[in-house]
Amino acid sequence: MTPPRRKRRRPQPVASPPPPSPEPASGPDKPGNPERLYTIAGSADGARAELDLVTLIVARSAPPPSASPEEAAVLRLCAAPLSLAELSAYLQLPFSAMTVVITKLITTELVQARAPIVRQAVADRSLLEAVMHGLQKL
């Protein structure tokens, strides 16, 4: 029996990096804009921090009385570092809604965000070796 066959593909020209977060159009919603399920409001200009699924979030302080329920929940959960993905899972909020909450908390300096290490043009061999060593211990 012969398996089905695939044709290899070539790397495509590197797509130009996404433009630095364009300002979202302000003003009234365009007609037909679907009703939003989530009403978490971020900063007025809609700007979002550069957040990855595995950005680690750590609370800088206990929830202030002014914190929204979601913000208070994040601050309680992040007494120890937690990734954005874990926060999204525990709070059952979609990832994009989670980034809105976290952006506000970063802006108000209630949490610290620890950026992930991403794949580099020049790979960090010591990083790869550290991961290998850690996996060996499993």
Next chain:
Amino acid sequence: MDFKSSDTIPGPRTEDHLPHTAQAAVKIVIVGGFGVGKTTMVGSVSEIRPLTTEETMTQAGIGVDDNYGSDSKTATTVAMDFGRISITDKLVLYLFGTPGQERFWFLWNGLFEGALGAVVLVDTRRLEVSFDVMGRLEERGVPFVVAVNSFPDGPRYPVEELRTALDLAPDIPIMECDVRRRASSKDVLMTLMRFLHSLALSGALI
């Protein structure tokens, strides 16, 4: 969503807390068709019970970052299971299992772009399901290895026959595995890491 009582919010178990010294995280993506064993693989090596993050996708909202509102007719909730492995007291590895269809990928910013690499999990009963995924990874320059999850009722092909069928470059590792077993899943991850390391040594990692 009721946040009134903090007691109602589930959080990590005490033993699942990361140390305060945790400075940064890296991620590896496990990609494959429905039912191929992505979540099983995540679960077999994860130090935490696998969790699920969701994103809501609408027809109109595809590719529009801030459009997470939804119309009940067209909204699709896409879920992604993930797990975690503490590498050192400073470094954490996250494993994400994601559906093979590319239209889901950009729901999560930088899912593949930032990942160290990917594992393409293949089911020999539905080999062609993984074809498009591999092509997309090649186009995007995401390094990957191929792991063939052995199902008892699936056809068995010699690995080299699979390499030919999948038209894999000679340096791309391909291996059989049983993702239910931690040791086997660990082998797959180690194979990916050794591959990434060899790419780094040869300067080929783009």
